[in-house]
Amino acid sequence: MQAVRFHRYGPPAVLACEEVPPPPVSPNEIRVAVHAAGVNPVDWRYRRGELKWMDWASFPRTPGADIAGTVHAVGDEVTAFHVGDRVVAMLDILSGAGYAEQVCVPADQAAHAPDSISMVEAAGLPLVTLTAIQALRDKAxxxxxxxxxxxxxxxxxxxMAVQWAAAQGATVTGVCSPRNAALVQSLGADTVIDYTSEDPLAASDAFDVVFDIVGNQSLAEAKAALRRxxxxxxxxxxxxxFWEAFASRFMPGxxxxxxVVQPRGSDLASVMQMVDAGTLTPVVDRTYPLCDAKAAHQYSETKRAQGKIVLITEQEDVP
Ligand SMILES: NC(=O)c1ccc[n+]([C@@H]2O[C@H](COP(=O)([O-])OP(=O)(O)OC[C@H]3O[C@@H](n4cnc5c(N)ncnc54)[C@H](OP(=O)(O)O)[C@@H]3O)[C@@H](O)[C@H]2O)c1
Structure with a gap:
């Protein structure tokens, strides 16, 4: 089978499509014939070596935490999935190896994908939607x-965060550049702030929750905009x-x-129900063939993606 691998940390050019044997399936796993694999910023941070402090595996590596496909083999202990099922899964961020034509996934990290979404749409959902839910529901x-x-x-x-928050009955203010204002409004934001002309945290006592996905805000900076x-x-x-979050527990306000997103099949199953019900709509920006992962990383690294970037294998047209 084909897999995208890198033999050293470095720029997008270190990614190469190589022929490798399919992985053996463990008793608690399913092996999935991958139709589409989602691209996430963590994939290129991993490729650049920015995560090497938490990564002890040897080279070569295959990135990829998000996949959608059909079950190809089932481990002896697995009862929830059968050969031929359409599935979606979030793999482990470092050892996941989703940029491949086949991958093994612990069954408790997978969920059935409804017929109402394509494999490309499904592959863009796991990591980002679990992040949104685990941030807004579990943390905030x-x-x-x-x-x-x-x-x-x-x-x-x-x-995904805008849609999930709106579906919970929250009032949503989305921060984006002007070219994305219509998109964010269409997803359910009540108000949009253009960060190129306005400070999103200028209002005082305005928000119950601030969810910073860009990484350019801090609790100290958000304090005045937040309610008590x-x-x-x-x-x-x-x-x-982490320190700021820890210290805030001992202070008023x-x-x-x-x-830190966790792969969790039960959360993914509720995401799939919301998608099937039309409450969450996948947003796919661009697709690339699996072996063009280098170009997909180059685009993701611009930090301008509108929704998801997805890699497609030659199995994508299999029903
Ligand atoms: N801790 C965790 O478990 C976890 C999980 C998932 C993601 N993450 C991290 O979260 C970050 C976002 O992930 P993602 O998948 O959403 O990335 P992404 O899809 O690459 O985000 C791209 C978007 O960011 C917007 N953007 C860029 N600069 C902005 C700014 N200054 N203000 C507002 N919007 C801005 C861009 O909009 P414009 O073009 O309009 O600027 C673009 O639409 C990444 O750093 C990722 O590593 C962490």
């Missing part, structure tokens, strides 16, 4: 009637943000959180 405990500011509303995580029991959640995994 966003409630109906509350007001949330979503910074980075037009990207992969943001397009406000919550600040960031996707930026840095020692400084808003609390800080860092979200």
């Amino acid at each position: 405990q966003l409630a109906a009637g509350e007001h949330v500011l979503i910074n980075g509303a037009s990207g992969g995580v943001g397009t 029991n406000g919550r600040f959640v960031t996707t930026a995994i840095t020692p400084r943000r 808003p609390t800080g959180y860092v979200v």
Whole structure:
């Protein structure tokens, strides 16, 4: 089978399409014939070597945390999936190896994909939607009637966070550049702030939750814009943000959180139900053939994606 691999950290050019044997399936896993694989910023951070402090595996590596496809083989202990099922999964961020024609996934990290979405749409959903839900539901405990500011509303995580928050009955303010204002509004934002001409955190006492997906805000900067029991959640995994979040528990006023997305099949199953019901709509910006992963990374690294970037294997047209 074909897999995208890199033999050293470096620029997009280190990615190469290579012929490798299919992975053996463990008792608790399913092997999936991958039709489409989502691209996430963590994939190129991994390729650049920015995550080597948490990564002890040897080269070569295959990136890729998001896949959609059909079940090709089932481990002895797996009862929830059968050969031929359409599935979607979030793999482990470092060892996932989703940029490949076949991949093994622990069954508890997968969910059935409804017939109402394409494999390309499904592959763009897992990591970003689980991030949005685990940030807004589990960390911020966003409630109906509350007001949330979503910074980075037009990207992969943001397009899902806006829709999920609106579906919970929250009032949503999305932050994006002018070219994305119509998109963010169409996803359910009540108000849009253009970050190129306005400071999103200028209002005082305005928000119950600030969700920073860009990584250019801090709890200290968001404090005045947040209400007294406000919550600040960031996707930026840095020692400084962890410290700020920890320290906020011992101080009056808003609390800080860092979200670190976890693969979780049960969350993914509820995402699929919401998609099937039309409550969440996948937003796909561009697709590339699997072996053009280099070009997909170059585009993702511009940080201008509108929704998701997805790689397609030659199996994509299999029903
Ligand atoms: N902690 C975790 O578990 C976790 C999970 C998922 C993602 N992340 C991190 O979260 C970040 C976002 O991920 P993503 O998948 O959403 O990325 P993405 O899809 O690449 O985001 C691209 C979007 O960011 C917007 N953007 C860029 N600069 C902006 C700014 N200053 N203000 C507002 N919007 C801005 C762009 O809109 P414009 O073109 O309009 O500027 C574009 O639509 C990445 O750094 C990723 O590594 C962390």
